[in-house]
Amino acid sequence: MNLSPPSGGVAVISRYGVAVLLAGAAVAISYPFRAHLYTTPLLFAAVFISCWYGGIGPAILTTIASTAAIHFLLRLPGRGFTPDVHDLPRLAEFVFMAAVAIYLVQARKRSEQSVRQARDQLEIKVNERTADLQREVNERRRAEQAAQTAAQMAQSHVDMLLHSVDVLATEAAPATFIGEMLRTIGHHLHAQQVRLWLRSQEDDSLHLRIAIEGEQQIGLEPNHPFVRDPQSWHNSRLIQEMLFTKAPVVCEDVARDARLAPDHRDYLTNQGCKRFLVIPMFVLGEVRGFIAIQHAERGMYRAEEIELAQALAHHVMFATHGQDLSEQRRQGAILKERTRMARDIHDTLAQGFTGVIVQMEAAEEALLEEDPEHAVRHVRRARDIARESLGEARRSVHALRPQALDKAGFADALRNVIQNRTAGTSLRTDFHLDGEPRHLPANVEECLLRIGQEALSNALKHAHPTEFQARLAFDANAVRLELYDNGKGFVVDRVNDGGIGLLGMKERAEQIGATLKISSEPGVGTKITAISPYQPAAG
Structure with missing residues (x-):
């Protein structure tokens, strides 16, 4: 009721x-x-x-x-x-x-x-x-969808990484690997074109490294505004936005985006581009370039597409940076080899020519004194020195051990070099050996021998001494080589960084961890001391 x-x-x-x-x-x-x-x-x-x-x-x-x-x-x-x-x-x-x-x-x-x-x-x-x-159900559905999307993205990343590893394992040339990665980006994002742009560290200009259209690598597009003027990218508001935010930048409508310069918009429109995505690439936190991904249809970029493009861009930057480092190492190796050959040629041919000149001058003096027998002897020594120097030059090209060390031990080789270079001249030489000779590594023997040859050659060419002394001492903790001449001498500070000879001696000392001391005084003479600590025994 x-x-x-x-x-x-x-x-x-x-x-x-x-x-x-x-x-x-x-x-x-x-x-x-x-x-x-x-x-x-x-x-x-x-x-x-x-x-x-x-x-x-x-x-x-x-x-x-x-x-x-x-x-x-x-x-x-x-x-x-x-x-x-x-x-x-x-x-x-x-x-x-x-x-x-x-x-x-x-x-x-x-x-x-x-x-x-x-x-x-x-x-x-x-x-x-x-x-x-209902809200919880909806949230769970969204979470499941997000998890499913994330799983798909993760699987895509894994597939891309595995593909990158496969390409890296099968492609020997880094440029081929980079091109294949750009093709992969274009394939998975259904892109019209993919371009790789890199910044020059010298003048901050922009250079087109590779351009991919479909499955084919195309030319470098001379009509592109950035190709015509590599500095014009500084005026692009869109690229500057990418540099400032260090994040991907999206252009979803080429015809209406105010950030595009007129010439850039016209170029993209003529190519049929409706939208594009710019992905920055980093090296040590600095933007070193970017990947431009063009599409011929309108639409909006999904977050997972941008994330996938970023992941692939990291792979491309890794390969690009690796290629640059490889090129730098190759250039460094070439420069190092050139330096070695220049030093070795100086140590062989130049020093050999000095010995030839000394012997020819001695032969000339013998002829003036009407002593043909001594003159012939000096000419023969000059010929032998020339042949020996030519052989040493050939061995240096192949980075072989000096012939003098192959024929005798280190102390005897150094003694023979001094005697052969000065035989029959007015230069008085003296060689002293202190201590019990020890076995030295091959590179230590070669570098100390070259230092001794260079010191003798410099004395003959420039100092014109009457005495040259060499002392090789095997001390308790190091081997010590002392070279002295009583020639004209020089001011060390004025020639410290000049000349291949002095520079070569310093480089050879650095190679074996030795200390090199050069002391000289005009009118008194020059003394060079090289001390190389013994290397600890292996094991």
Whole structure:
């Protein structure tokens, strides 16, 4: 039963009016049958309905009216209306029952209201929980989709990495590897063209390294604005944005992007390019170039496409930087070999020519003194020195050990070189050996021998001494070579960095970890000391 009374002032009147009508109706119905019926139930029903419909106030009014009706109006004829003490229990019973009914009805209404409130709250909570579950389901779906996308991206990265390793293992030329990686980028991103641009570290110009269209490598496109003017990229707002943010830059509409210069837009439009993606490439945190990926259809780049392009760009930069380092190492090796050959040629041919000149001058003096026998002897020595120097030059080309060390030990080889170069001349030479000779590494013997040859050659060419002394000492911790001449001498600071001879001696000393000291004084002579510590035994 769900009776809802009106609200407001009309509600009050209606509730009390209904109470009066109910009481009156109960009396009217009960009155004709007062002699035959028990009238209390109808009046009790009126109280019950008034309480249910109108509340406590109308119920009390109905109770009072019903009590009065029972006491005064429903009395049997002949008894009058004088109060009778015998009627009091009946009236008290009715009032008690009415009060209990009112209490129960109000309790029922409060209970129903509590149930409705609990139901409403439960419904709200259910709706909230349902919404939470729906949000959680949606989030899980999005997470699953993101995880699936990430897994696909990871698989793509793995596939690209494996492909890169396969290409690196099968392609010997780095340029071929780079071209293959650009083809891979174009294939997986369905690109129209892929270009690799690199910055020059010398003048910060931009150079097109490789351009790929489809599966083919194309020419270097002389009409491209950046190719016509390698410095014009500094005026490109789009490229400058990439340099500033150090992040990929997207152009999704070539025709309307205000960051493009007019000549650049015209060039791309003529090629049928509708959008493109620029991926920076880094070396030690610095942008050294970028990859431009062109597309012939309009659309938006997805985040996973940009991430994939970045991952592949790292592979390309790795290969490009490796190729540059390889080229630098190759150039360094060429320069090192040229330096070695120049030093060896100086140590062989130049020093040999010095010995030839000394012997020819001695032969000339012998002829002037009418001593043809000594003259012939000097000419033969000059010939032998020339042949020996030519042989040493040939051996140096192939980086072979000096012939003098192959024929004798280090001390004897040094002694023989000094004697052969100065035999028959007025130069007095002296060679001293101190200590017990020890076995030295081949490179140490060769470098010390070359230092001794150069010191002797410089003395013969420039100092014109009358004495030349060499001392080879095997000390406790190092081998020491001292070379002295009493020639003209020189100021060391003025020629410290000049001449292949002095520079060659320093380089050879550095090769074996030796210390080289050159002291000289004009008019007194020159002393050169090389000290090479013994190398620890292996194991």
